[in-house]
Amino acid sequence: MTTHFPACLDDLTAALAGLDIPQENPHHRAILDAHRRVQQLDAHLLTGAGDGPPGCLADPHEQREQLTHVLILRLLAGYELTRLLSIQGCGSQIGGDSEADTAEEEVDCRSCPAAEHTIVHACLDAFAAEGDPAAMSSADLTDHLHQLPGMAEGRWSYAELTPLRLARLLALYGARPRNVRFGIHQLKGYLRSSLTAALPDCSC
Known part of the structure; x- marks a missing residue:
């Protein structure tokens, strides 16, 4: 669990205790x-690899x-x-406490490498591959992500993603599926504008 x-x-x-809970x-x-x-x-x-129960996998x-x-x-x-x-996080640089160092650190923070590999970026890449439509259904988006190597947010491999798992990952960034009309059909899907708004500035 x-x-x-x-x-x-x-x-x-x-x-x-009257404390604020950090995000x-x-x-x-x-x-x-x-x-x-x-x-x-x-x-x-x-x-x-060990000795499992007999008959568990007979073949x-x-x-x-x-x-x-x-x-x-x-x-x-x-x-x-x-x-x-x-x-490497934005705050992990050692040395230098001048105003110039601080300004340079802020610039680096906006282009933090930690923000380059999120599930949000992967979804927007799928939108781009389709010509940047205004919306994509959850099923179509998941099908695109299945082609990617590696792990989605370190939780599931992209090949294992389902619309439900995708929704759970994107919820961490505030992006949620909604009912979207595709032609004569209304399906669960994502707006490109919602995913763009969910892009993390820095996740350090």
Whole structure:
């Protein structure tokens, strides 16, 4: 089970103490989720490589295929975790406290590398590939994302995304699906303007 913060107990404590609850940082959440994903896949591999219950996977060929699939997911998850951990935050520069240094740091902050690989950017790339329509259905958007390598926000591989999982990831950035009319059909989808507004300026 995944624990998200602030939890109910944290909300109650903050209310009783009169404290403001800071907003969750999507980049930090992505690191935690990626680490949890790596641990889950490691546990899955160890379980699959050991002596499982008889009859669980009677076909050795099927067992090898499943382990190979999990191993690929584990390698992708490990790469994504390494990438997230390697991103240098805007406030991580050492030395220099002059006004010029501060101004330079602010410029760097606006183009922070941490904001270049979010699910929001991936979705806008899918819009661009379709000629930047005003809206895309959740199903079409998810189909586009399936073609991407790596992990989405360190939680699922792009190939594993579903419209529901996509909605959960985009909700972290304040982007939510809505009913959109496509011709004679009304489907759940996303407005390009909503995703553009959800672009993170800096996630350090």
